[in-house]
Amino acid sequence: MTRSSRDDILAALRRNVPPASAAPDLAGLGVTFADPLAQLAQSVVAVGGACVRVADLAGAADAVAALPQAAAAKKVVSLVPGVGVPNVEAIVDLAAVADPHALDDLDLAILPGQLAVAENAAVWVDGSSLPHRAVFVITDHLVLVVQAKDVVHHMHEAYERLAGRPRGYGLFISGPSKTADIEQVLVVGAQGARTCTVLLVG
Amino acid sequence: MASGHPEAATRFVADDTRAHWHDQAVWWIRQKRDTASAAVPDWEALREAAAGIKRHALSRLADYLEEFERNATSLGAHVHWARDAAEHNAIVHKLLNDRGVTRLVKSKSMLTEECKLNPYLEARGIEVVDTDLGERIVQLAKEPPSHIVMPAIHRRKEEIGELFQIHLRTKPGASDPTYLTEAARHHLRDKFLAAGAGLTGVNFAVAETGAVVVCTNEGNADMGTSLPPLHIACMGLEKIIPRERDLGVFLRLLARSATGQPVTAYTTHFLGPRAGGELHIVIVDNGRAEILGREALRGSLACIRCGACMNTCPVFRRSGGHSYGYTVPGPIGSVLAPARAPATFASLPFASTLCGSCADVCPVRIDLHHQLLALRQELARKKLVSWPKRLVLQLAALVLAWSAAYRLGGWLARRLLPLVPRRLLYARWNVWGQQRELPPMPRRSFRAEYRRRRRG
Numbered sequence: 001m002t003r004s005s006r007d008d009i010l011a012a013l014r015r016n017v018p019p020a021s022a023a024p025d026l027a028g029l030g031v032t033f034a035d036p037l038a039q040l041a042q043s044v045v046a047v048g049g050a051c052v053r054v055a056d057l058a059g060a061a062d063a064v065a066a067l068p069q070a071a072a073a074k075k076v077v078s079l080v081p082g083v084g085v086p087n088v089e090a091i092v093d094l095a096a097v098a099d100p101h102a103l104d105d106l107d108l109a110i111l112p113g114q115l116a117v118a119e120n121a122a123v124w125v126d127g128s129s130l131p132h133r134a135v136f137v138i139t140d141h142l143v144l145v146v147q148a149k150d151v152v153h154h155m156h157e158a159y160e161r162l163a164g165r166p167r168g169y170g171l172f173i174s175g176p177s178k179t180a181d182i183e184q185v186l187v188v189g190a191q192g193a194r195t196c197t198v199l200l201v202g
Numbered sequence: 203m204a205s206g207h208p209e210a211a212t213r214f215v216a217d218d219t220r221a222h223w224h225d226q227a228v229w230w231i232r233q234k235r236d237t238a239s240a241a242v243p244d245w246e247a248l249r250e251a252a253a254g255i256k257r258h259a260l261s262r263l264a265d266y267l268e269e270f271e272r273n274a275t276s277l278g279a280h281v282h283w284a285r286d287a288a289e290h291n292a293i294v295h296k297l298l299n300d301r302g303v304t305r306l307v308k309s310k311s312m313l314t315e316e317c318k319l320n321p322y323l324e325a326r327g328i329e330v331v332d333t334d335l336g337e338r339i340v341q342l343a344k345e346p347p348s349h350i351v352m353p354a355i356h357r358r359k360e361e362i363g364e365l366f367q368i369h370l371r372t373k374p375g376a377s378d379p380t381y382l383t384e385a386a387r388h389h390l391r392d393k394f395l396a397a398g399a400g401l402t403g404v405n406f407a408v409a410e411t412g413a414v415v416v417c418t419n420e421g422n423a424d425m426g427t428s429l430p431p432l433h434i435a436c437m438g439l440e441k442i443i444p445r446e447r448d449l450g451v452f453l454r455l456l457a458r459s460a461t462g463q464p465v466t467a468y469t470t471h472f473l474g475p476r477a478g479g480e481l482h483i484v485i486v487d488n489g490r491a492e493i494l495g496r497e498a499l500r501g502s503l504a505c506i507r508c509g510a511c512m513n514t515c516p517v518f519r520r521s522g523g524h525s526y527g528y529t530v531p532g533p534i535g536s537v538l539a540p541a542r543a544p545a546t547f548a549s550l551p552f553a554s555t556l557c558g559s560c561a562d563v564c565p566v567r568i569d570l571h572h573q574l575l576a577l578r579q580e581l582a583r584k585k586l587v588s589w590p591k592r593l594v595l596q597l598a599a600l601v602l603a604w605s606a607a608y609r610l611g612g613w614l615a616r617r618l619l620p621l622v623p624r625r626l627l628y629a630r631w632n633v634w635g636q637q638r639e640l641p642p643m644p645r646r647s648f649r650a651e652y653r654r655r656r657r658g
Binding site: 004005006008009010012013014015016017018019020021022023024026028029030031043046047100101104117119120121122127132133134136137138154155156158159160162163167168169170171172173174175176177178179180181182183184185187189190191192193 | 227230231242243244247248250251254255257258260261262263264267268277283284285289333334335336339352353354355357358359362379380382383384386387390391394395411412413419420421422424425427428429439444446447448449450451453454461463464465466467468469470471472473474476485487491492494495497500
């Protein structure tokens with residue numbers, strides 16, 4: 001009977017097994033900030049994004065309306081009820097879009113973030129909230145709406161909050177798309193969003 | 203010995219201006235890493251934790267791989283196993299061929315470079331587009347990447363402008379990075395929209411959940427996997443980490459070590475395929491299980507491919523990635539390559555001053571300088587070191603072990619070397635003296651001098 005590659009590989013790994021080594025304790029890792037919301041705002045700017053604090057969803061809608069990229073947007077998706085753009089004709093129902101290729105000309109996407117990490121501006125966007133995954137990267141401009149109570153200090157806290165959620169696709173987005181591949185010069189807006197605005201609500 | 207690092211490096215440093223430019227460009231990334239890590243008060247604790255997690259994972263690799271396979275499969279992903287590069291390439295090709303895919307977009311995967319996937323697929327009629335901007339640049343230039351994080355760091359913007367003029371029809375003479383990147387954005391967007399499948403590497407594979415985690419700054423992995431229906435994720439088997447919460451440690455270290463950023467713009471957790479799509483994960487051995495069994499070298503499997511060792515290495519900075527002749531250059535490459543193919547890469551462990559700066563910056567605390575030394579010893583045992591060098595080192599070992607010989611040698615050097623004409627002393631036989639001055643010979647040996655001072 002021919003052994004499968006899987007069998008061969010696992011057998012080789014068990015044959016060559018190194019000495020036992022216990023997993024380290026991760027307690028105590030992570031740095032807390034005196035003002036995590038202020039730190040988040042600072043981090044967002046440091047990664048090339050913008051951060052706006054608003055009192056409530058109405059304030060969030062106003063903040064979006066004030067963005068130049070919103071005024072110019074001809075095609076907009078909003079997955080945050082209550083936060084759209086004044087030009088309602090631009091708004092597209094993402095759930096009604098059959099093929100994500102059709103989103104190529106998407107100008108603005110307003111998406112909910114389930115949590116935000118103060119140390120590095122990473123905003124967790126759960127896949128279950130996205131009818132099409134492509135929306136956050138194919139759009140020219142991105143707005144992420146996060147509740148102030150969902151701001152955590154560091155990545156360890158983030159994963160603690162995420163533990164126990166239904167297993168499925170999700171990602172951290174930190175700032176706009178960028179690259180420094182040409183002579184180390186930072187260029188914002190490589191393949192994905194050219195701008196990223198985090199609206200901190202509450 | 204076939205030509206190796208010294209010969210390639212000689213060509214690189216011949217262009218003095220360019221060599222200095224490369225040195226400074228790469229060192230600047232080291233400095234950004236320093237700024238970022240200095241701002242993290244628990245940086246050393248993080249490194250210790252990361253090293254510990256990897257050591258633990260490697261001690262139970264088979265178990266964790268099986269757990270990963272179970273969990274990934276339960277989410278609807280397909281898991282394939284490849285003993286070597288040939289099997290990996292065949293698996294990827296079959297997946298594409300069975301579905302009639304002729305256009306593939308790829309985000310960065312050093313593993314697929316190692317397996318030489320691109321030429322394999324291209325020979326079988328599949329168009330492969332590397333979508334990381336640096337990788338696309340070297341792909342268009344028909345050369346290998348020279349750095350694992352910044353593949354085109356050896357290229358000046360004017361050269362990239364010329365390349366884009368030919369392939370992307372940018373304006374002649376244009377070299378502004380913003381303009382060129384914008385042109386690449388549109389060019390690559392067309393490729394993403396036309397692709398039949400997207401292939402990514404894997405930064406971390408989580409055993410506990412079956413997740414495949416991919417980190418990019420551009421979002422090219424996300425573009426490539428959210429439009430076409432087929433996602434192929436290729437991983438070396440050492441990419442396994444036990445639990446999701448371990449990601450907290452690695453994600454805080456990776457981007458800071460690689461580019462000085464707090465985290466990459468996109469950190470995508472793929473769990474199972476998307477609705478209406480397929481996710482195929484290819485787990486590759488290709489010599490890794492063998493390295494696991496070698497005590498002196500197994501630490502190299504902890505590598506998270508951040509590139510920090512390259513950025514700090516004085517030899518890498520001044521010789522460039524192409525001087526190494528391997529997918530992964532620099533200190534980590536100088537361990538991985540000769541571990542895999544000692545005869546071909548025998549010069550690499552010697553392309554080092556053993557200064558240890560690489561081990562200093564490694565986020566997972568790989569003792570690279572010890573591994574380079576261990577490889578030198580192995581190469582000497584296998585007689586893969588040139589005979590003049592072996593002879594000189596054996597002679598040195600003899601002299602250092604036998605104090606009478608040491609004293610005689612010292613006396614001869616002090617008496618005779620000053621008498622040898624310079625032309626003879628620095629002739630071609632003196633390889634060491636080509637770029638260095640021998641120290642001036644003292645009148646007395648240290649021993650004699652010490653005795654003299656104690657008396658007087």
